[in-house]
Amino acid sequence: MSAVLEVTNIKKNFGGISAVDGVSFDVHEGEILGLIGPNGCGKSTLFNCILGQLTPSGGEVKLDGKVVTGLRPSELNKLGVSRTFQLLQVFPKLSVRENLILAGQEHQGNMASRLVGRSDAGLTDAANQMIGFFKLDHLAAEPAGGLSYGQQKLLDAAMAFMGGPRLVLLDEPAGGVNPTMLSDLKERLVAINREKNATFVVIEHNMEFVMSLCSRVMVMAEGKVLAMGRPDEVRKNPAVIEAYLGH
Amino acid sequence: MSGFAKPLKIALGLIVIAGLIVVPMNFNRYGLFILSQWAVMTIAAMGLNLTLGYAGQVSLAQGAFVGIGAYAAAIMTTHGWPLPAAIAAAIVLSFAVGWVLGYPALRVQHHYLAFVTLAFSTLAFLVFRNESWLTGGIYGISNIPRPHVFGIATNKPLPFYYVCLGSLAIVSVAVWWLIRSPWGRAFMALRENPLRAQSLGIDTRRYTLMAFAIGSALGGVAGALYAPLTQYIDPVPFNLSLSLDLLMMVIVGGAGFYFGPFLGAMIAVLLPEWLRFTEGYYLMLYAIAVMALLIWSPTGILGILDRYMAARRTKAASALRAVAKSRLETAQ
Numbered sequence: 410m411s412a413v414l415e416v417t418n419i420k421k422n423f424g425g426i427s428a429v430d431g432v433s434f435d436v437h438e439g440e441i442l443g444l445i446g447p448n449g450c451g452k453s454t455l456f457n458c459i460l461g462q463l464t465p466s467g468g469e470v471k472l473d474g475k476v477v478t479g480l481r482p483s484e485l486n487k488l489g490v491s492r493t494f495q496l497l498q499v500f501p502k503l504s505v506r507e508n509l510i511l512a513g514q515e516h517q518g519n520m521a522s523r524l525v526g527r528s529d530a531g532l533t534d535a536a537n538q539m540i541g542f543f544k545l546d547h548l549a550a551e552p553a554g555g556l557s558y559g560q561q562k563l564l565d566a567a568m569a570f571m572g573g574p575r576l577v578l579l580d581e582p583a584g585g586v587n588p589t590m591l592s593d594l595k596e597r598l599v600a601i602n603r604e605k606n607a608t609f610v611v612i613e614h615n616m617e618f619v620m621s622l623c624s625r626v627m628v629m630a631e632g633k634v635l636a637m638g639r640p641d642e643v644r645k646n647p648a649v650i651e652a653y654l655g656h
Numbered sequence: 657m658s659g660f661a662k663p664l665k666i667a668l669g670l671i672v673i674a675g676l677i678v679v680p681m682n683f684n685r686y687g688l689f690i691l692s693q694w695a696v697m698t699i700a701a702m703g704l705n706l707t708l709g710y711a712g713q714v715s716l717a718q719g720a721f722v723g724i725g726a727y728a729a730a731i732m733t734t735h736g737w738p739l740p741a742a743i744a745a746a747i748v749l750s751f752a753v754g755w756v757l758g759y760p761a762l763r764v765q766h767h768y769l770a771f772v773t774l775a776f777s778t779l780a781f782l783v784f785r786n787e788s789w790l791t792g793g794i795y796g797i798s799n800i801p802r803p804h805v806f807g808i809a810t811n812k813p814l815p816f817y818y819v820c821l822g823s824l825a826i827v828s829v830a831v832w833w834l835i836r837s838p839w840g841r842a843f844m845a846l847r848e849n850p851l852r853a854q855s856l857g858i859d860t861r862r863y864t865l866m867a868f869a870i871g872s873a874l875g876g877v878a879g880a881l882y883a884p885l886t887q888y889i890d891p892v893p894f895n896l897s898l899s900l901d902l903l904m905m906v907i908v909g910g911a912g913f914y915f916g917p918f919l920g921a922m923i924a925v926l927l928p929e930w931l932r933f934t935e936g937y938y939l940m941l942y943a944i945a946v947m948a949l950l951i952w953s954p955t956g957i958l959g960i961l962d963r964y965m966a967a968r969r970t971k972a973a974s975a976l977r978a979v980a981k982s983r984l985e986t987a988q
Contacts, residue, residue, distance in 0.1 A: 462854075486855060486856060498851070500849060510841065514838040515842070517838075523842075524838075526837075528837055528838070572856070
């Protein structure tokens, strides 16, 4: 298995605080890597450094062996890296379908063709398919702001897949989602992972979700990597129990 | 607006267009001037609505772009160039200047951006006033010719009103096309959530600059029509108050609504005229009306309509749900 993403010694300081303090890890093609750790341990900051939302204070990010450190988020997205955010980030005034078309449109054609071409950038079918896949059919024409929290979470995740990404970083996809919808979401993620061979990195606090979904789990504490391994290994690791899981 | 049936909307649109063509035939000189001014200001306000209403970039410089367009047209047409060439030059010039003015928006937002554009507005006014070798300074440029369209002279008010109306029609179609294209969607994404937009591959830098440049270019078009409309320009109409007026048109009509600028410009240009019978009080009444409107509906006139439609949709949806629920209960 080759590494899709190689992160080497990433650091991020905010004033005197090291939010991320020399984190290195690889993500293999087709795997689902879990990222867990207590609040404030630097998980989201690490995501933001990898994705260009923040400029790392040091270190290097490679995508398919090419250095991509410092690229803008939109450029990384064009290279096939997609994400969701910890807090909901849908466009509330646009309909569910419009949200999905928006999420995919920059991957179609160029600036000129997006101006003179079709209004939906040829994505209505793809959006409808995604809507069906995430079981949002009855809501397709509704403004996204009118959906329930859990439905918006599903839409948020669906948007991350519209560009046909190879690598998706999901920041707490399960947060605030009810159990039924959560099992739906998990099922969808596993299906996309298998069918499209998409690679995932998932930040999550819901242990059951992480342990059942991920092939490997990385544990962070105080800006550093505390442990990395199969879910059952990590669960037994005394340092992890001490720092995060509790007795 | 989605609450109306489509044929009804088309019929309504056709009636309005026919009215705009036929009714002014009986207007006097002054009425035609006011209506032409409405068409010209609507074009400028549509530009600002694109920058501010759709893309969410505050600008207090739209009046300066009207000025740039007006001076470009005045200088060129008094030197023998035809108006279409002058309009093209005004578009290119204000597009380019607007693009450059967009760069600060990549760093600062909201009221900071408002101040940057306000400074630009002042700068443009000083250039119009002080560079007399080019602009005629405080004496301005007079005898600005009106064009011949398909061999017809437009010196009389009615033909030139049709030039303004025709230009408004072209701009309206172009803007409608733009906002329903993926660009329009990207502009709205820029306004609603630039962070998320970036993570979806939307090049927010490029779209921000485009929003500024296109919005400014429409200001330029308006200016290029304003110059032959008044046939005389000096720096005064293009000072900060024009930018503020245009901002008000967009806000009052409803920022981010396609028809907002049409309504906003109508209120800003026509209402003061209708209130003239109150003599000294008309500006006061006008100001009070605007304040009352914005307190009642911060999203402008079309915002009221939008809320009403949304309420109706919610009502209809909850009625449907109630029916479904009662059916379920009966089934049990």
